[in-house]
Amino acid sequence: MRRGAAGAVCASLVGMACAQAQPQHVAPVPIAPVQTASVQLGDLSLEQLREVVVWTVGRQREHLGTAAAAVYVISADDIRRSGATTLPEALRLAPLLDVARADANQYAISARGFNNVLANKLLVLIDGRTVYSPLFSGVFWEAQDVLLEDVERIEVVSGPATALWGTNAVNGLINIITREAGATQGASIGTSLGARERVGSARLGWRLGDSAAARVYAKTYDREATSRANGLSVDDQADGRLFGFRADWKRADANLLLQAEDSEGTIGPAPTARRFTGSHLLVRWQQDLGDHRSWTFQGSIEQTTRHHPGTFRERLRTADTLAEYQFAPVPGHQLLLGAGARAARDEVAPFPALAFIPGHKHMSWTRLYLRDQFDALRALSVTAALSIERNPYTGTEVLPNLRLGWQVRPDNLLWMAWSRAVRAPSRTDREFHQPGQPPYVIAGGPQFESEVSNVTEAGWRSQPSETWSLDVGVFHHEHRGLRSLARTPAGLQFRNDIDGRTTGMRGWTRWRALPGWRVEAGFVALRHSLWVRAGAMDFGGLAALGNDPRHWLSLRSSVDLGARWAWDVTVRRVGARPQPAVPAYTALDSRLAWSSGREWELALVLRNIGDPRHPEWGVATNRVEHERSALLQLQWRH
Amino acid sequence: MQQRSSSCGRGLKPLLLALVMAGLQLGAAAPASAQAQVQASEAAVKAAYVIRFLQFVEWPSAALPAASSASAPGPSAPLVIGVLATADMVRQVAAVAGGRRVAGREVVVRQVQLADTAEGLDVLFAGQPWRRSRLAETARARPVLVISDQGLDDLAMLNFVPVEGRIRFEASTAAAERAGIRLSSRLLAIAERVVR
Numbered sequence: 001m002r003r004g005a006a007g008a009v010c011a012s013l014v015g016m017a018c019a020q021a022q023p024q025h026v027a028p029v030p031i032a033p034v035q036t037a038s039v040q041l042g043d044l045s046l047e048q049l050r051e052v053v054v055w056t057v058g059r060q061r062e063h064l065g066t067a068a069a070a071v072y073v074i075s076a077d078d079i080r081r082s083g084a085t086t087l088p089e090a091l092r093l094a095p096l097l098d099v100a101r102a103d104a105n106q107y108a109i110s111a112r113g114f115n116n117v118l119a120n121k122l123l124v125l126i127d128g129r130t131v132y133s134p135l136f137s138g139v140f141w142e143a144q145d146v147l148l149e150d151v152e153r154i155e156v157v158s159g160p161a162t163a164l165w166g167t168n169a170v171n172g173l174i175n176i177i178t179r180e181a182g183a184t185q186g187a188s189i190g191t192s193l194g195a196r197e198r199v200g201s202a203r204l205g206w207r208l209g210d211s212a213a214a215r216v217y218a219k220t221y222d223r224e225a226t227s228r229a230n231g232l233s234v235d236d237q238a239d240g241r242l243f244g245f246r247a248d249w250k251r252a253d254a255n256l257l258l259q260a261e262d263s264e265g266t267i268g269p270a271p272t273a274r275r276f277t278g279s280h281l282l283v284r285w286q287q288d289l290g291d292h293r294s295w296t297f298q299g300s301i302e303q304t305t306r307h308h309p310g311t312f313r314e315r316l317r318t319a320d321t322l323a324e325y326q327f328a329p330v331p332g333h334q335l336l337l338g339a340g341a342r343a344a345r346d347e348v349a350p351f352p353a354l355a356f357i358p359g360h361k362h363m364s365w366t367r368l369y370l371r372d373q374f375d376a377l378r379a380l381s382v383t384a385a386l387s388i389e390r391n392p393y394t395g396t397e398v399l400p401n402l403r404l405g406w407q408v409r410p411d412n413l414l415w416m417a418w419s420r421a422v423r424a425p426s427r428t429d430r431e432f433h434q435p436g437q438p439p440y441v442i443a444g445g446p447q448f449e450s451e452v453s454n455v456t457e458a459g460w461r462s463q464p465s466e467t468w469s470l471d472v473g474v475f476h477h478e479h480r481g482l483r484s485l486a487r488t489p490a491g492l493q494f495r496n497d498i499d500g501r502t503t504g505m506r507g508w509t510r511w512r513a514l515p516g517w518r519v520e521a522g523f524v525a526l527r528h529s530l531w532v533r534a535g536a537m538d539f540g541g542l543a544a545l546g547n548d549p550r551h552w553l554s555l556r557s558s559v560d561l562g563a564r565w566a567w568d569v570t571v572r573r574v575g576a577r578p579q580p581a582v583p584a585y586t587a588l589d590s591r592l593a594w595s596s597g598r599e600w601e602l603a604l605v606l607r608n609i610g611d612p613r614h615p616e617w618g619v620a621t622n623r624v625e626h627e628r629s630a631l632l633q634l635q636w637r638h
Numbered sequence: 639m640q641q642r643s644s645s646c647g648r649g650l651k652p653l654l655l656a657l658v659m660a661g662l663q664l665g666a667a668a669p670a671s672a673q674a675q676v677q678a679s680e681a682a683v684k685a686a687y688v689i690r691f692l693q694f695v696e697w698p699s700a701a702l703p704a705a706s707s708a709s710a711p712g713p714s715a716p717l718v719i720g721v722l723a724t725a726d727m728v729r730q731v732a733a734v735a736g737g738r739r740v741a742g743r744e745v746v747v748r749q750v751q752l753a754d755t756a757e758g759l760d761v762l763f764a765g766q767p768w769r770r771s772r773l774a775e776t777a778r779a780r781p782v783l784v785i786s787d788q789g790l791d792d793l794a795m796l797n798f799v800p801v802e803g804r805i806r807f808e809a810s811t812a813a814a815e816r817a818g819i820r821l822s823s824r825l826l827a828i829a830e831r832v833v834r
Contacts, residue, residue, distance in 0.1 A: 041682050041686035049687055049805070050828065073803070152803075
């Protein structure tokens with residue numbers, strides 16, 4: 001049974017960790033910036049000013065530099081130096097994330113465990129637009145693509161961000177931010193060529209008068225199929241393309257963003273090829289009103305379609321609006337007040353193999369959120385946030401969060417946070433039926449309620465010397481009501497009979513060993529303890545929650561050889577996954593690049609140098625193995 | 639969920655190989671990688687830069703008013719910074735400047751408009767489009783240090799650029815030389831880019 005179909009949701013309940021994605025609004029972790037008075041900034045040297053992380057009033061959520069949270073920022077430089085050609089590959093750079101490649105196109109990505117191809121506890125945003133399917137509250141990674149050359153940074157937050165973003169950010173948030181049009185002027189053409197994949201992208205940017213700029217861009221890709229250990233291809237060859245446009249208009253106190261994009265992709269051989277499309281329009285207005293006041297308005301409309309011949313067909317239309325107002329009514333308190341509304345019309349055609357009943361559904365979510373940041377004692381900053389959300393299934397959910405940050409010394413931050421995070425039901429939890437007509441094996445989950453996690457986290461961020469920084473933390477999640485499968489006269493149905501806890505620690509460190517040599521290491525270690533409630537019985541739900549290793553770690557070395565050469569080597573080690581069993585593996589990648597200094601860059605990327613092949617995800621008899629590969633990259637910028 | 643560890647030894651060899659390769663690497667200049675601990679608003683950072691720049695800049699001696707010296711003690715003329723930006727930005731610059739002295743001169747901050755003249759200014763921060771304005775024309779003829787975030791052009795000598803969530807700057811020695819202003823080599827070394 002192909003993993004690709006959304007209906008792969010629980011194709012076989014026992015033994016195969018099928019993913020039940022559930023639409024969740026993952027909230028980004030609220031930030032508690034330690035506000036520095038202008039006078040203190042005036043004491044900083046030029047070198048220090050260069051390193052100050054900036055939050056722009058109104059865009060505060062985008063800058064998570066010194067939040068009282070586990071935040072990792074993947075910079076544009078990191079992405080370029082890794083040779084990543086797709087978004088999931090770029091996400092491997094964040095030590096907080098467990099990224100497992102299931103086949104040529106699909107990935108299982110999560111933070112804090114419960115990983116699954118249809119993982120449902122992570123909110124993903126691209127330029128402030130949430131990208132997820134309300135079918136399962138997760139992301140079809142094969143359908144999300146961006147021009148990586150024009151990504152400014154990717155902010156990865158692990159831990160609940162529900163107090164600002166609602167019931168989807170239970171385990172973390174990924175915020176992909178692309179460069180403003182003004183920063184991508186001129187022409188840029190890039191291509192990556194290899195035996196396994198070929199990618200081409202182009203962008204043209206220009207100015208529109210003094211205060212505006214625009215760009216158009218396109219990307220196309222083509223991937224070879226992957227194969228199993230026995231050499232048999234799984235026919236997951238893919239190709240796709242995207243076109244996009246972005247315009248920014250800036251004034252000293254306001255800016256306007258307009259973005260539109262259209263993409264499509266195909267997976268598999270011609271007669272039975274799966275096809276998906278997506279297009280969206282996004283507009284955002286931010287204005288600084290002075291006196292620490294600002295407001296933001298954002299609106300987007302989107303349509304996505306998916307078609308797996310004979311198995312699944314869906315069209316989803318979404319409209320989303322958001323308004324935020326930041327102000328400081330009382331000296332010392334910075335308040336954020338926000339309201340958001342989202343409406344979706346989801347049409348899923350019924351098929352013999354599976355059905356969503358009802359097939360067509362209108363859904364809407366509304367939320368109101370409030371955040372207050374203030375300093376309690378001299379070096380202690382407090383962030384209290386609350387979100388109240390109304391979702392289509394469980395009505396109103398209340399999501400509070402409290403963060404404390406203690407600036408022990410200028411370069412030492414100690415923080416703690418408490419959150420009540422909730423994952424509301426998705427269409428899959430309530431309406432998924434297999435097969436498409438009675439008698440049902442799986443008959444939805446009419447009694448399925450929200451999953452609740454009470455989370456306690458703490459962390460320490462420090463820069464012991466000019467060349468060394470580190471960030472470590474621990475976390476503890478108490479889960480109530482995780483999804484289970486109960487046997488009923490109507491068939492198996494989803495219930496909330498699993499409780500448990502997740503405990504773990506994570507950290508990363510950066511060391512500039514020599515002026516031209518930077519080393520970075522990161523790890524996450526976690527352990528789940530999950531059990532079925534007394535008196536209840538579970539039939540495969542526990543295994544379907546996720547398939548997590550006990551640890552994953554990475555080591556990266558970045559070297560600049562002179563002004564022209566750059567060499568990056570990355571080693572990552574991922575522990576064994578329990579069910580379905582996947583052995584632990586170590587992967588070694590390298591990228592050697594030469595730059596002409598002005599316009600050209602040529603690079604050679606080698607992946608999986610150490611082992612000829614290794615699997616990362618799936619059942620032993622059915623999964624693919626990833627082989628050694630080489631990629632030649634060429635980039636020209638004018 | 640039960641966890642079962644599988645063979646750990648298998649992946650060790652490539653790991654060692656990677657460490658050895660990393661150890662053999664040498665390098666030239668690499669960007670600082672430390673994650674900043676300080677966070678502030680864009681305006682505050684730019685304001686701090688403006689004041690900090692002052693000690694790395696030399697105005698032509700003819701432009702300086704008679705400085706106080708041992709033989710002629712007395713207050714020397716203040717250093718005037720004109721800010722063409724929002725009121726918030728003016729406040730930020732004034733907050734950083736308050737009480738500071740540069741080369742013995744008191745620092746004074748004024749808000750300027752497009753229709754003003756640059757006469758009497760030693761420093762000008764242009765925070766909004768200002769080409770073809772009276773301010774730009776009059777600044778051209780004077781030894782005024784022009785700092786901007788609108789881009790390096792024939793007038794701006796220092797320009798702010800956002801880089802990875804931080805504010806950095808680029809320099810134009812060409813524009814500075816035209817005005818007779820000298821930018822210290824320390825300043826140029828830290829600039830993201832120098833246009834000559």
